[in-house]
Amino acid sequence: MIPLLRHGKPDGQPRRLTLEILRHNPADPASVPHLQAYEIEEAEGMTLFIALNEIRAQQDPSLMFDFVCRAGICGSCAMLVNGRPGLACRTLTRDLGERITLAPLPVFELIGDLSVNTGKWMRGTSERLQTWIHNDTETDLDAFETRMEPATAEAIYELDRCIECGCCIAGCGTVQMRERFVGAVGLNKIARFRLDPRDTRSDEDFYELIGDDDGVFGCMSLVGCHDVCPKQLPLQTQIAFLRRKMALQGMR
Amino acid sequence: MSSLIKTNASGELGLQAMPHPQTHGTAQTKPRKSRWPARLDVLQSATGLILAVFLMAHMFFVSTILISQQAFYTVARFFEGAYFFARPYPALVSCVVAVVIALFIGHAGLAMRKFPAGFRQFNAFCRHKNRFHHSDTSLWWIQAWTGFALFFMATIHLYDMLTQPALIGPFESADRVWSGNMWPLYLALLFAVELHGGIGLYRLAIKWGWLEGSDPQRSRRRLAIVRYSFSAFFVTLGLVTLLTYIDLGRAHADHAGERYIPPQSISSVDRR
Numbered sequence: 001m002i003p004l005l006r007h008g009k010p011d012g013q014p015r016r017l018t019l020e021i022l023r024h025n026p027a028d029p030a031s032v033p034h035l036q037a038y039e040i041e042e043a044e045g046m047t048l049f050i051a052l053n054e055i056r057a058q059q060d061p062s063l064m065f066d067f068v069c070r071a072g073i074c075g076s077c078a079m080l081v082n083g084r085p086g087l088a089c090r091t092l093t094r095d096l097g098e099r100i101t102l103a104p105l106p107v108f109e110l111i112g113d114l115s116v117n118t119g120k121w122m123r124g125t126s127e128r129l130q131t132w133i134h135n136d137t138e139t140d141l142d143a144f145e146t147r148m149e150p151a152t153a154e155a156i157y158e159l160d161r162c163i164e165c166g167c168c169i170a171g172c173g174t175v176q177m178r179e180r181f182v183g184a185v186g187l188n189k190i191a192r193f194r195l196d197p198r199d200t201r202s203d204e205d206f207y208e209l210i211g212d213d214d215g216v217f218g219c220m221s222l223v224g225c226h227d228v229c230p231k232q233l234p235l236q237t238q239i240a241f242l243r244r245k246m247a248l249q250g251m252r
Numbered sequence: 253m254s255s256l257i258k259t260n261a262s263g264e265l266g267l268q269a270m271p272h273p274q275t276h277g278t279a280q281t282k283p284r285k286s287r288w289p290a291r292l293d294v295l296q297s298a299t300g301l302i303l304a305v306f307l308m309a310h311m312f313f314v315s316t317i318l319i320s321q322q323a324f325y326t327v328a329r330f331f332e333g334a335y336f337f338a339r340p341y342p343a344l345v346s347c348v349v350a351v352v353i354a355l356f357i358g359h360a361g362l363a364m365r366k367f368p369a370g371f372r373q374f375n376a377f378c379r380h381k382n383r384f385h386h387s388d389t390s391l392w393w394i395q396a397w398t399g400f401a402l403f404f405m406a407t408i409h410l411y412d413m414l415t416q417p418a419l420i421g422p423f424e425s426a427d428r429v430w431s432g433n434m435w436p437l438y439l440a441l442l443f444a445v446e447l448h449g450g451i452g453l454y455r456l457a458i459k460w461g462w463l464e465g466s467d468p469q470r471s472r473r474r475l476a477i478v479r480y481s482f483s484a485f486f487v488t489l490g491l492v493t494l495l496t497y498i499d500l501g502r503a504h505a506d507h508a509g510e511r512y513i514p515p516q517s518i519s520s521v522d523r524r
Contacts, residue, residue, distance in 0.1 A: 083383030106380070173389045176380040177373040208285050213365070217293040220366055221459040222389045223472075237468050240461030243293070250290020 015042040015098055019051060021063065022103040025112045035101070036060075048088035048102070049077055052114075064113035072230055075165030078105055079114045085167035085228045088114075105170040107179070118166040125182060129209050131189040133199045148197065159192035159238065161231045168225035168235060180214040184225035184235040187216055191238040194245075206242075207249040216242045292362055297456055299359035304449045306352060311486050315493040317500070321422035325514055328420045345417035353410050363399055387476075388458075391451050398448040405441040423504050423512040430501025431508035435494065442490040450483035 024033040056063045068074040077088040080103040108116035168184035226236040317324040332340035368374040
């Protein structure tokens with residue numbers, strides 16, 4: 001965010017932040033989804049991840065949320081921040097107002113409070129889209145790896161930076177309506193394996209995976225995925241590229 | 253054979269459970285996925301693009317009334333083939349309208365596939381849009397609603413033009429707008445169609461990756477500016493044009509139904 005727009009401390013006093021957190025434990029039959037407010041004092045450079053840890057340590061040990069790396073690498077701490085998907089560890093409280101609403105990512109199975117089971121969804125998508133290298137030739141483990149052009153490796157790496165945080169799915173209007181839609185994370189993976197020279201699948205094979213309204217043709221180009229991706233992946237470009245390639249397949 | 257066909261809990265035939273009949277020496281292959289989703293997607297975009305281009309051309313032709321009554325009269329007779337066949341044939345306009353109707357119905361049918369099906373989907377999208385506050389997501393909602401409105405509003409206009417192609421002229425159109433009480437419909441239609449077209453063209457470029465350039469993010473910002481400009485320009489042009497017709501229609505109200513007669517006949521063209 002532009003520094004001028006950041007919420008400063010005009011009198012030098014730290015702000016009191018109110019975090020309204022959607023609480024619900026599906027494992028408890030008596031639990032009813034509700035917003036619970038917590039007040040904390042803002043610290044210099046505070047992220048939502050730090051704020052949540054402080055709340056859990058000092059106010060409410062029952063608060064459930066996920067984190068591992070604290071550095072935007074593991075993708076565990078994705079949640080809705082004022083309705084917008086984002087990583088708690090990459091969101092500075094100074095970029096937000098004094099009242100912050102936190103909710104779990106929609107679409108995914110709720111574990112409790114802010115914790116959702118993205119892993120289950122991602123695994124299902126990977127199995128459905130067969131997002132691994134397909135190659136019929138036997139691998140010689142004693143031989144050197146086949147050389148790859150640096151530019152190709154860079155291009156693959158660019159797409160491989162996806163951390164499967166689920167923000168693109170939570171930001172996708174199509175998925176909200178149609179649960180079977182593969183979403184940007186799935187399409188990005190197909191784009192990644194399509195680039196990989198070790199994967200021998202052709203566009204005809206990829207059409208079998210994403211050539212329908214649950215796949216690339218279901219995308220309504222709302223670009224919510226692209227705008228919320230914490231890794232700034234070129235999702236808009238990749239989906240449009242796949243759409244062109246799959247449309248060509250459709251003409252055959 | 254019938255014992256091999258089993259039904260699951262939903263009553264669907266479990267044909268997968270059947271052993272593959274082995275044909276002599278040929279391997280069984282999975283049937284290819286249908287190519288129709290791809291074709292329908294392309295058709296939706298193609299019909300939308302053609303309609304948007306028609307829309308722009310249509311607005312420029314209609315707005316020739318701003319130049320002069322004679323200018324609009326000339327354009328109207330041109331599309332009736334008056335300058336090619338020595339006399340005007342309004343049926344030619346009907347033919348063009350029939351093609352536009354076919355494109356319109358085709359586009360509407362294809363676009364309907366993206367509409368929310370049922371309350372659950374409707375509600376899910378609404379909640380998502382309201383909490384997300386994301387411009388492109390909200391724009392799609394406007395596009396869906398304006399598209400829905402066009403089902404009815406555009407149909408009235410198209411049927412009118414299909415069945416009364418000869419009544420396109422400075423006084424004829426002005427009478428339809430004012431004395432025929434069509435101006436409220438044209439006013440609503442103008443906003444719906446220009447918003448829908450502007451957003452649609454923008455989304456078309458995003459969807460197929462057109463005009464991406466070296467920096468897609470910057471290109472998208474520029475496309476958004478073009479989108480706003482498109483809608484603002486055509487809504488303004490449409491409003492000014494509609495006001496001109498209303499003004500002309502009011503002045504001509506006492507003689508409603510009388511045809512426009514050009515001050516001088518155009519070559520040997522004789523209006524019938």
